Amino acid sequence: MSSKNIETRTRILDSTVRMLEEHGGRGVRMGDIAKETGISRQAVYLHFASRTELLVAATRHLDEILDLDSRLAPSRAATTGIERLALYIDHWGRYIPDIYGVAKALLLARDTDDAAATAWNDRMQAMRDGCRAAIELLHSDGDLATEWTPQTATDALWTMLLVPNWENLTQECGWSTPQYVDWMTTVAKRTFIGGPD
Amino acid sequence: MSSKNIETRTRILDSTVRMLEEHGGRGVRMGDIAKETGISRQAVYLHFASRTELLVAATRHLDEILDLDSRLAPSRAATTGIERLALYIDHWGRYIPDIYGVAKALLLARDTDDAAATAWNDRMQAMRDGCRAAIELLHSDGDLATEWTPQTATDALWTMLLVPNWENLTQECGWSTPQYVDWMTTVAKRTFIGGPD
DNA sequence: AACGCTGCTTGACACAGTGTCAATTGACGA
């Protein structure tokens, strides 16, 4: 529990984040992380019980580095639903590229590890809450298109914003982040905002 | 090469498809498939060089069973872009649930196996071509909203229809297949079809 | 009846990557 101990833990997290970013979250093994940190593979296990636990800690670590809370502030401060919707999409569209490596690693670990699946689900539920907040405000403004309930609109928005969509558009189709944000915003507005009819 | 050989191959494919459907494409091992088929694990390797090769063959096998071509006929026969768009989404929305197990297995294998990634990409490119055909027709009808090029609209439609979106809406959000088709159709129309302006 | 071919079985093994265990070292403080 000495400061040396904490320091090593932080160094592991730093190299984990760095390597995952570098390699797009693929093929980074415990031994690679150890080597990068300059310690033995077993030493990593003295700080994190499993690969999944390390990945989960890495996402939290990265959120702190990126100062997630202050990034969320603008959308939280929005006064209208329309504004909140746009600001939330903007936040999310600029957040994904920054966390992509770590997120992808967790996404892959999910396939074989239940704990990773749970951790990922938790994050996605938090994101869903963000969608819900925007939709609810839109609804109470009277701007939600009539064919939607707040519930179904939340589901739909949440799904649209999922990482694989961002991944496909930017990695496969070559879209830029602003293009992605632009498209998402346009589609969301057209889909969820009702006219005065 | 005798008929016995072919028969065993078919039996393997049948049990592979059955098991993958049953288990949602997860956790089905070569040994499980062998046991289900009633042969030894090594016998499977006499017919398929690798797990990935078996999975790829299973998708083809399933397409034959489902008669993919005749399922595609209606959308191919459409005369307007708007009609083709709707019929293609309808086809795809009812096709995914039928192939989900096998598709998911290939999707998972993709993470560790380049050959699986290539096979999956091929299928997705075929799907993308279907999207392109609908968008092109829409475009030549003069019904494509002005902010889109055929290229970007194809990318966007293709992404919307990706399996993870179906997966999220039906598995996580509990939507039914008709609900999914309905939503996709509505969003696609609102997004891609331009008014008379 | 002996022959070979074919499809399959059996069992052993290599390989990766995760995770565990036990013995040891080296530094630091009381």
Next chain:
DNA sequence: TCGTCAATTGACACTGTGTCAAGCAGCGTT
């Protein structure tokens, strides 16, 4: 000098894929 604690080292278990070699059973030839 002793105890503690982080870290090292090396061996090992486990899982699932894929490989290899020997053997066997049935079947048709000649």
